[in-house]
Amino acid sequence: MILALEKFPILRAAARSPSRFDSAVEQVLAGIEAGSIRNVDYQDVKYEVGQAAADAWNNHVASPFFHGGGWEKLPLDVNELYDSITILSLHDLISTAKKVARSKAPGPVIEAMRAVCAEALPLAEAVASLKDKVVKGRAPSAGPSKPVNPNKVVKTCPVCLRAIAVVGGTMAHHGYTRPEMGWQTASCQGIRFKPLEVSSEGLEWLIAALRERLGARKQAYDKRATHPEYLMSRRGRNGAAVKVMRDDPLWPQLFARHVAELRSEIAAIEHDLPRLDKMLADWKPEVQ
Known part of the structure; x- marks a missing residue:
C-alpha cells in the first residue's frame, strides 16, 4: 500500500499540524507493515488524520462553494448531495466517496468533492484496516530513555x-x-x-x-x-x-x-x- 506523504497535498495543507499529520501517516504505514498498532497510536492516528479530513472538506469544498451565500446559488442536486454528507472523521470519507462517485452532476463543486475523496479514501481505508489489529497498552521502551519532565x-x-x-x-x-x-x-x-x-x-x-x-x-x-x-x-x-x-x-x-x-x-x-x-x-x- 502506497501512503507517501506527497500523495496527500490537500489533507496536509488542511492539517493543523503538518508534522503530526506526517507522523500519523507514517504510523499507519508502520502498523500495516507490522500487522499491529498500539491503541494509543491508533487513537492519535484517527484524531489527527480525521481532523485533517474534516478540515480539508471544509477548506476545499464547504467554504469556497457553500458558505457565505454560495449554497443558495447552486443547483438543487448539488445541494442535496452536499446536505447528505457530513465529514466529521476520516471514516466518513468512505461513505462520502461512494455518494460522490454516484453523482452525475457536473461542475467545479463536484470536482472539488472528488479531489478530496480521491486523496483521502486510501488513507481512510488503510486506517479502517487497522481496527482489528489494535494492541492495548504502550510499546515497551527501547534504548536509552529520553529526557522527560519528571513533574509531567x-x-x-x-x-x-x-x-x-x-x-x-x-x-x-x-x-x-x-x-x-x-x-x-x-x-x-x-x-x-x-x-x-x-x-x-x-x-x-x-x-x-x-x-x-x-x-x-x-x-x-x-x-x-x-x-x-x-x-x-x-x-x-x-x-x-x-x-x-x-x-x-x-x-x-x-x-x-x-x-x-x-x-x-x-x-x-x-x-x-x-x-x-x-x-x-x-x-x-x-x-x-
Whole structure:
C-alpha cells in the first residue's frame, strides 16, 4: 500500500499540524507493515488524520462553494448531495466517496468533492484496516530513555479520550472535537474531571450529556413538521445572516439540510453510546 506523504497535498495543507499529520501517516504505514498498532497510536492516528479530513472538506469544498451565500446559488442536486454528507472523521470519507462517485452532476463543486475523496479514501481505508489489529497498552521502551519532565503526568481525558497532561489532579486545558459528531469547543469539558485512569466521573458525565443531546435531537426531528419556525441563512454581498421563514422559496432547501444534519447527529450518537456504555461497565481504576 502506497501512503507517501506527497500523495496527500490537500489533507496536509488542511492539517493543523503538518508534522503530526506526517507522523500519523507514517504510523499507519508502520502498523500495516507490522500487522499491529498500539491503541494509543491508533487513537492519535484517527484524531489527527480525521481532523485533517474534516478540515480539508471544509477548506476545499464547504467554504469556497457553500458558505457565505454560495449554497443558495447552486443547483438543487448539488445541494442535496452536499446536505447528505457530513465529514466529521476520516471514516466518513468512505461513505462520502461512494455518494460522490454516484453523482452525475457536473461542475467545479463536484470536482472539488472528488479531489478530496480521491486523496483521502486510501488513507481512510488503510486506517479502517487497522481496527482489528489494535494492541492495548504502550510499546515497551527501547534504548536509552529520553529526557522527560519528571513533574509531567499524561493520562486519558475522560471526555475526548485523548492523552492529555494532568495538572493539579485534573486534565490540563485543551480544545475538544467530539469524534464523528463535530462538537468543537475551545475548552474540553474534561478539564473539570480527573483522568479516566483515576475516576469514571468524566465518562459518566459524557454519556449523560450525549443521552440528553440525543433526546433533544430526536425531539427536534419528531417536531420537524412545525419546528423550527425559521432557519438562518446568509444573503447579500456581505453574507449577512437573515431569517428564512417557512413560506420563503428558499425554505425547502434549507429545511432539507436541517433535517439531514439532525439525522446525521442522531445516527452518530446512537453509534457512539454502546461503545461508551461498555467502556463504563468495564471501567476499573488504574492500579497504582
